[in-house]
Amino acid sequence: MPQPVQPVTAGTPATSELAIEVLGITKRFPGVVANADVNIAVRRGTVHAIVGENGAGKSTLMKMLYGMQRPDEGEIRIDGKPVSFSSPSDAIAAGVGMVHQHFMLADNFTVLENIVLGSEPTARGALDFGAARRRITELSRTYGLGLNPDVLVEHLGVGDRQRVEIAKVLYRGARLLILDEPTAVLVPHEVEELFQNLRELKNEGLTILFISHKLDEVISVADDITVIRRGRTVGTANPHSTTPRQLAELMVGSELPSPETRSDTVSDRTVLSVRGLTVTAEGGRTVLDDLSFDIHAGEIFGIAGVEGNGQSELVEALMGIRPIAAGTVTLNARDITATSTRNRRLAGIGYIPEDRQRQGLLLEAPLWENRVLGHSDSAPNIKGPLIDRAGARRDTERIVAEFDVRTPGIDVPALALSGGNQQKLIVGRELSGEPVLLIASQPTRGVDVGAQAAIWDHVRRARASGLAVLLISADLEELIGMSDSIRVILRGAFVAEADPATITAEDLGAAMTGAGTVSGAA
């Protein structure tokens, strides 16, 4: 029995049997060190969380544990024995299974087909559907997964799909499950169901490695926590004696800023004025009903609401992407109701779209080309009729430095960046060129605390210099902390107004469902 090395500060179990150990793993990519001397010890039959910012090296670590990449240095031990995986098949054979963040499922296959694919039971040359069905039903019962083997996956919700992914791994006999950001795609009650599943798996003696940056979730489900910062293990924590804030500070490595913007910078000058804005969907359904509001220079105007109540339509209408049925939009006293999207941007609207990968970036294009995107009409991106490569590249370097975009260079494609760094690039781009109005839709969604703080900081500074901001966010703390005034949107209409200085997240949440009462209801 090899003596488990004391990898990091404190809290490492010396007596418990270890399911997996990571000893001094280092992984370098051209231009970056993704992991440097990472040490982790995971006790058998526990949920072990690995937390870190986006881009801290969690995913690289997981890929090495699952055989998708090989470490440059260091050793991985499973049940005390050193292993070397050259492909996921080796990892599966050693009892390691991975539940991917993006589901790897065929929609047009049944649950059964998805689970058995690649290791099918056969009888007389044919796939033995009976045996497969029995095995899956048994698995489903043992671990409380509640799966019906004969349903098409396309009919399943996100939570069920995730359980299919878990079943796939269990079916292959995994004793160690790696879950990469499993809660990113789930709604709260599905998260609770997942945690229930994880507890049952744990009770059956399985070991779970849980990657996340959602700290409250980690604290609620994990038995041990290892924190990774910039590719290094910086410490372990006991979830019973740690607060999310302490964990976050360990993760970021410094004191956390909060989203407060208490200094008052709101001026009298109206930047955006919306009157009677109405949008109808195909079929005549009203999705935005007679909205009127003003946003002043130096004001952050927050909109709270359950997703799907007209927020996306409002943003698209303001950007000129979606046709409006009635109403006027005025920017700096100029009527832009009938203006094209491009001209609206030229008039000084910056736009952080809610889906950065689909609407905000060209994933295959290098960072500097993404910098030019949407700003291809103005300096420093053009010189005469041509793209000014040198100028654009120089300015991209500036954004990378100013907004702390962690990247090996400005020639890597945007998809090589982690989500938080992609978002910082977009924020940097949209705050360039002195916009007068910033439309920020979910600016920090899926972004770790460090990047979140950086983004808040930049928006706050721009606000101080007179920027008007329309902020739409599902993160109520962010909304309350950042906004100068808040409206609650429900079924396309403002149903309440809230004062961010006094309202609590609970009250705001209640108002969003139409249940609570807030001061000044419309």
Next chain:
Amino acid sequence: MSTATATVTGPDAAPRRRGSRLSPPLLIAFALGAFLVLSAVRAFTGGNDLTSSGTIAAGLSAAVPIGLAGLGGLWSERAGVVNIGLEGMMILGTWGCAYLGWDHGAWAGLLFGTLLGALGGLVHAVATVTFGVDHIISGVAINIIAPGLALYLTKVTFVHYPGGGQKQSPPIGDAGSITLPFSDWLHTVEDKHWFAVSDLAGVLGGLVTRLSLVTLLAALVVLASAWILWRTAFGLRLRSCGEAPHAAESLGVNVYKYKYIAVIVSGALAGLGGAALAIAAHQFRDGQTGGRGFIGLAALIFGNWRPGALAAGAGLFGYTDAIQLRSSSAVHPLLLLMAIALALVAIWQWRTGQRAIAVVAVVIAVLAVLWYIDTDRVPDELVGTTPYVVTILVLALASQRLRMPKADGRVYRRGEET
């Protein structure tokens, strides 16, 4: 301020849609209805060729090449590779069949034609799977190269043999056929021209009289494909490459290997279809395939990428092909049949809310009826287009609920994120 509780649902509340597959009793009722309409039209118009055993037999043998090409498309597209080169692979099959077939017998020809088709498939696989060439471009290239190559080889090989020429091969022997003993009796019944009864006798008679062994082989290939693709582990893996190749790869399925196998089998089946065509015509001729590879693709789409429905589609196209080949006068009652079918489509589409399609169908139906009343025959110049017109109509009106394999036509590269 309202105090109503929230009724906002999440965006992932996926609606449960019913599958589009028909249950067996419904299918039988459907076929029976179609048969009765057919025999009613036959009785009403006196176009006895509509259900004569000769037409059915000819339709069946015309359906074989189309069906085999479509089946080739099924294999390839189920593994995610669009194979528009079926036509070219079929041409290779017709030539290959003639090359060995004229002096070694039809079965040797069949084998060699299949082999050449497989070779065409291999070229497509190398281009699309290994080099990531766009599937359509590679397929079109094969369609352009194959006829030229076949013509060149014909000039090199066949010219000096008896019956061979610049554009055709010497005659190929017969592949053999079987006739069931009660077929004479069926012919007697058929000649009475009784409503429904004689029609049934005609259809059955067409199926059991001088049934080509190649047709039997084709039927077996359809059944075998269905079993392999839907009942074996191999088939599951192959289909997974067409639905979610990245998921398949993550489970240890060698996607490249399965795509290669699928595309080569696809070519082999198209080649077999071409060989069947050459055997039915008893020789290779330049331009013999006449777009049957493409009609095979249409049958594949009509059949919703499933072998049974694909065979039915091939049967439909083969039948219309046979009618126009047998007698141009039989195309005339087909107008009426078409009008009835369109009217039914219109009713069904109207009820499912597809108003625009229903209206279009009604308009075409009315035009077809007017045409039928106003004329005695369809001009000979148009008769030959019948199968193609039917192909377009069927695809235009029946293609709303189709579902192709999800990753079909996309170039797959190992390790690349989607």
